[in-house]
Amino acid sequence: MTNTAQVFAFGTEDIEPRSGNRQLDRALAQTLARLSRTFDVLPGFAYYRDSDGENALATPETLLQRTDGTVLFGLGMLRRLLARPEHPDASIVAVCAHEFGHIVGYKTGLIKQLAPDENDPFRAEQHADYLAGFFAGLRKLDRPNFPAVVFATTQQSFGGSTRGTHGTGEERAEAVVEGFKAAYEKRLPASEGIQQGFQFAMAR
């Protein structure tokens, strides 16, 4: 999600640097570093109390003294994903990669064309889903047994039955798959993947 106004509704008491699961935090820190290197963005990252609804979000606001905005991951969302029977870790990475995709949109300025009206973020969501898929493709190139399909099923599970703001489940999965192919089959560098994802989203 991209609504920055809501971020300011959080007090710092709602933000948590750690999840309470040390092993998870350690593994995720490595993944976040890798997302930063891949997409050349350095957002702050923290958890927050998403008592108003399970969610994760990205904002261009620098709430955590990092240069490229902030990614906040809801603790309720985290619990929900951890309860998934298959590859809960990959589903968490999928959500993080999507949010880093939004940070890319902010940093490159592409967001202005993707979502000139912030009440209609559909293309920005498609771009973020594409980049999440792109990251899955890179991971699978490194590690052939990486469960990349979880990225598509995760974003699909958060889609609606109608387009809404994030797109239907089908539209979301399609964007993830296109991004995946750009990395895994076409072997595009990330800078090119960001541009191809932009073209893809704008054509939707």
Ligand SMILES: [Zn+2]
């Ligand atoms: Zn989003």
